[in-house]
Amino acid sequence: MTGPFKGRSVTVVQDLSLDEQWYLYRKTAEIKKAILSGQDLSSYKINDPRLAVYLLFLEDSTRTKESFRNAALFHNVTVNIFDANSSSVKKNESLSDTMKMLVGYSPASLFIIRSTQEGVCRHMEEFIGRYTEKLSLPMAPFLNAGDGKHEHPTQEFLDEFTFLEYQSWDRSEIHIVLVGDLFYGRTVHSKADGLKIFKRVKVDLIAPQELALPSYYEEKMLEAGFQIRKFESIDGYLEQKDVAPIWYFTRLQLERMGDEVLEKMDRLRKAVTVDRRHLDRLPSRVKFFHPLPQNRTSPTIPEFMAELELNGWDEQSRNGYFTRITLIGMVGGKLGEDFTGKSVDIQGVEDEFIEEIPVLNLSQEKEGEFKTGIKRIDDGVVIDHIGRGLQVPAIWKLIDKIRRNLGLDYLSGHGVFASKNVESIKGIISLPNILTLDERKIKMLAALSPGCTLNMIQGKKVQKKFRLHMPPRIYNFAEVSCRNENCISHPRLCEPVKAEFIREGRDSFICRYCDRVHTYQEIWTT
Template identity: 55%
Template sequence: MTRTGPFKGRTISVVNDFSLDEQRYLYRKTRELKEAALSGSDVSKFRINDLDYQVYLIFMENSTRTRESFRNAGKFLGARVNVFDAATSSFNKNESITDAVKMLFGYSGESCFVLRTKLEGVCTWLDEAFTEYAQITGKPKPSFINAGDGKHEHPTQEFLDEFSFLEQLGWNEDHIHIAMVGDLYHGRTVHSKADGLRIFRNVEVDLIAPELLSMPSYYVEKMKANGFQVRIFDSIEEYLAQARVAPIWYFTRLQLERMGEAVLERTPYLRQAVTFRKDFLGKLPDGCRFYHPLPRDRNFPTIPFFLDELPLNGWDGQSINGYWTRITEIAMLAGRIGEDFEGEHARRPKFVDDFVHEAQAQEKRKPEYKVGIKPVEEGIVIDHIATGKPVGEIWDTIDAVRKILKLDVRSSHGVYHSNRGPDIFKGIISLPDIISFGEKDLKKLAAIAPGCTLNLIRHAHVAKKYRLSMPPRIYGFDEISCKNENCISFPANNEGVLTEFIRKGETTFVCKYCEREHKFRDIWDV
């Protein structure tokens, strides 16, 4: 059977690895598969039926539903399924994730790796690393599926959740009103909804959690940026005291294993705030359904067991939908289906590193270009450092430039008035006798002190001038690091992944792997 579909070799690391059109295709094909299978119709067009196609399950955190649904999905498809036992593997000998996957990749033909890890951004990194490695080995690039990475994302759970919501809503994508209840801080399944719910044209989200378990502001702001209407409540009781109650509720358990001691001390109060009670039943709208990614804590379930036999129970069907959606996902990545896809594919961002611009040099000598009182005859002057910023920040930036560029040479620096106004200041560093500045150092300077100018002084005149703007991304420097200790690029994790930041706002950068936001000054290790 041919496997040449357009999704072949793709990776699902985050929800946005599939465009909205691709997500809708996934849901449409899953509906088609599920209805055909349950009615006894032919489903052969979904099957791979090729034992040379290998599905590796690498679960470095415990899982039942996700692992078993993927295992059974692989069996349904007729692929070879390999369950990699992380507990007894070479991970216990401090082998990196990349080296372990390279070893398994070497033993297989075409392959798909399904990974659950404590480290965040693993699949994004592996997809990048194996694009080049596959070319070196002459083998087809493998696909990677993120089955949950730390507190970051769980895209395949999100896809099965959205499929379940669509089922309840009769496949109507016009509007959804959903309440998210429980541990919204640690719950990666609710974090993924900041993007996953975009398949609906109008989205209302009610966040129900005490402050200690509240949704991180990053995801709240992302929801608002995506056009969602967001309301916030401290408890179910408070939420039900108002009139507009959602017909879809999404519960998460309290992830005690991820909480610090200060939070654990308040566990009884936290549980009470997000656990449903019998006396709440009469306050729910008609046709209401409850969902939960499972498992429930059998001792303290946020959805108590008395609800199991009521029409509110949407979580059992939701769990089964994981099997159907994951069959479709692997079939897409294996190239078995997708030829009938129509729409826009997800596009990776392209960056143009054109943040260094040569400007017209001035003929006149500039009086500030001096060491002490002696003008610079030959050398380099870095001007307009942090212009307009508070004086303390200008000094900090000067210090960062000197440390990171290792400018421990005879020189001078200071804070001066700018010609932009009497209350506007700027920093200047004068470096006599330095007659060259490498391209990497120029890019590094642009990343440390965007907005500055670099002047090459020859015979006491400006021979060349470069204006440096804020770069679209910052990467390849030893002096930067993601400050998320669970990120695969965090130095102490020893995975050999170089940090890369992508600019999001004027002074905000996002880690390429874990998507943690950083202020510009925070990315530097000085």
């Protein structure tokens, strides 16, 4: 079995291109029809007990776990349930070491992970990928069954499949309202990418301010061209006439909320709970969907509505089994030979952020700036404009950080001076007899002090000059860390993961693992 998806991990929705997602949905429809009509299913099954499918549910779950377990059993593979309560994880072993152990036990492995640790599948995809390559083992795919409040891609796939069924496979447009806990609801977060399967998307958001969709996901929706409207309650939403036919509810995730929010729970719950008063104001074809479970004592969709035509969540729940059969079949190599379309375009991060600039005055004697103390440099490197515009203590701190990270333990000089041409303060590091810095150190310098200049001096003259701009990513620093304590890269979790940040805009950096947005200053621990 060597289908085009074999060995692929799905850690977020965008790990599948839109064409690949469409294939997943159409193939799921085909498999669902075959199962319900009693057709021969052998052409859809992996049917290889040498493939070990591990279900590692480090966070409690019923529907997701059972649908994955039954989907794996459909394929006639070996299914292993990893008991987190009595596992090596409880004995303080790192999850990375546990994965290395498990991947060596079978000729081929597939891991389905649900965890409170965010970004865990992305890390494992890379970490175990290197390990299996070293041991000449097949690539082990990882499927994210929900990681903290980050994403839940397989739930998103079954949701979009359900919406497509409801719309008779019309992808031209969708109008949907998202109701409930939009802040912690990872199934909602995944919709910033999942709804792109439709050509035109109109999203209404119903949530009090305390439960509002995080700005990062709202911005992603806007960048994708989604039309967004926001309301604080169902009552407020139904006061206007343009009501969506698709309602997607999420439960209030009390276990993730702080005391300050919990104190307002009655008011918050009322704002996002539908009741009999609302029924007359709903469109005739409206359907309610919910990823489940509901809170049995205070459901946002009352129990009596389960008997009404607007109940779409029962079929939605069942669709989890069918979509996960398809997904396991794809990454297991059985399905996909008939795929046509574009796959995910894996692009490297552009690293062109070192700009050579003209040397306007070759003589140091005329510039009079590059000194070690009061001594001019005959040959060497001068780092200029360090932290220009910052306060003096901050510049001294930055100079120290540069010296430590770049290992500049040479005979040299440094200081903080007033800039001659601009009314501001800047730092200078002067390195006599050091003729150049290697590429790695230059990239590190750009990350530490974007905007500084690098001057190469020979014979008392500046021969080359470079301006270093903010790099597109920051990584390989001991002094950077994601601020999200549940991120797999956070030092608290003691996993072998180096923090990495991707620049988004001018001064925003996104954690590569959990998608938490940081400012430039926030990623540095010192």
